[in-house]
Amino acid sequence: MTIYFYKVWQPYGCFSNFSPHGIHMQGTYWPTVEHYYQAQKFVGSTDAAIIPLIHAAATPEEAAALGRCSTRQLRRDWDLVKTEIMREAVLKKFITHTDIREVLLKTGDEILVENSPTDSFWGCGANRAGLNHLGKTLMSVREEIRNLLSLTGIYE
Numbered sequence: 258m259t260i261y262f263y264k265v266w267q268p269y270g271c272f273s274n275f276s277p278h279g280i281h282m283q284g285t286y287w288p289t290v291e292h293y294y295q296a297q298k299f300v301g302s303t304d305a306a307i308i309p310l311i312h313a314a315a316t317p318e319e320a321a322a323l324g325r326c327s328t329r330q331l332r333r334d335w336d337l338v339k340t341e342i343m344r345e346a347v348l349k350k351f352i353t354h355t356d357i358r359e360v361l362l363k364t365g366d367e368i369l370v371e372n373s374p375t376d377s378f379w380g381c382g383a384n385r386a387g388l389n390h391l392g393k394t395l396m397s398v399r400e401e402i403r404n405l406l407s408l409t410g411i412y413e
């Protein structure tokens with residue numbers, strides 16, 4: 258049975274990048290995956306001054322609003338690197354937080370879909386035919402953690 262998720266307060270809300278599960282990335286603590294992801298859009302760009310503001314945003318919604326501002330200059334390679342950046346952040350989230358790692362592992366081999374009505378790249382979009390890259394990322398991270406646990410148990 259396909260598992261749909263989207264908002265933090267809905268079922269499987271911990272799969273949302275807006276969920277309150279912080280991550281340390283390259284020595285910096287980020288309050289949510291969304292804060293980190295939005296900030297990475299500006300690394301090396303002429304608008305890099307926005308990064309500390311995104312980092313300090315009070316909520317992931319605020320971080321997303323700052324990162325989505327269309328007048329700012331994104332890093333040139335953003336479309337090439339964004340899926341890998343997301344994957345690294347999502348992997349770190351589920352390695353760091355054991356409670357939600359269990360939720361993810363307990364989904365077995367079910368298909369995971371970000372049920373966003375507005376996003377056909379990270380989610381499935383309004384017609385549910387979108388690319389669902391966040392769902393695919395979560396399934397890939399689930400597989401990687403399962404393999405790591407069975408090989409080494411280092412995340413026990």
Ligand SMILES: Nc1c(N[C@@H]2O[C@H](COP(=O)(O)O)[C@@H](O)[C@H]2O)[nH]c(=O)[nH]c1=O
Nearest residue numbers: 263264273274275291324325373379391
């Ligand atoms: N969960 C969730 C959203 N979805 C998230 O938005 C991000 C994509 O942002 P962008 O690349 O700037 O369009 C990505 O992390 C995706 O999972 N968007 C929302 O406005 N509200 C929400 O509760």
